[in-house]
Amino acid sequence: MAKLYFRYSAMNAGKSTAMLQVAHNYEEQGQKVRLFTAAIDHRYGAGKVTSRLGPQRDAEVFDAHYDFLQASERVNCILLDEAQFLSAAQVKQLHQLAQVHGIPVICYGLRSDFLGEPFPGSAYLLALADDIEELKNICACGKKATMNIRMDSQGKRVTAGEQVDIGGNERYQHVCGRCFYTA
Incomplete structure (x- = not known):
């Protein structure tokens, strides 16, 4: 059964690296994945999923108007970076892709902003995701960074x-x- 996954963490925990590894694993098995990243995040160039460790891949971009239901044709998995920038409607579309169309959707993003406030996309992912996983990182003081x-x-x-x-x-x-x- 396909699920909507939300893998979240504080910054620098390896979310993009993990996503690139999952894409590699699917493709190594001959399966088709679609990678998405937020149009608003162009630090490494438009449509780039980039790990701070160096690996980078081209990805499709989404903005507030993108309809993810159009992404369901002949794909084995949808991988999405910067998921905090999703709208509530987009999270519902991704949930529908998993539940109705049987496509696993794995979203990576931040849970909260610099003030500790939830991002709208993250709040809806926490509410609708079938599987939620925290990727760990360490604060300069040695405790878990959240x-x-x-x-x-x-x-x-x-x-x-x-x-x-x-x-x-x-x-x-x-x-x-x-x-x-x-x-």
Whole structure:
């Protein structure tokens, strides 16, 4: 039975790396996968799924208007990076692809933003996913990192602003809950 999976973590836990490995595993068995990433995230170029370790692959992009039900033709699995940027309707479409069309859908993304607020896509994935898995990362203090904080260009923590501000290690740090509240 196909499922909708949500694999989440704080930043830098290897979500994109894991997704690229899953794609490789399917393809090694002669199966067809479709990779998606958010159009809004173009840090490594438009339509690129890139691991900080180096591996990169082209992917289709989704924006707020993309209809995932059109993605169901002759595919064995759908893999989606930056799933926090999905809309509620898109998460429901992905759930429908798994439940009605029998296509496994594996989504990778952040659970919450730099203020500890849920992303809409993540909130709906937590509600609808048939299988939820946390990928682990470590805070600088040694505890499990579960949160993200945003930094400005001087390295000071940002505590207000738009929910979405695309960036990598230069803008964000992954931290544990204690460091999130005391940093």
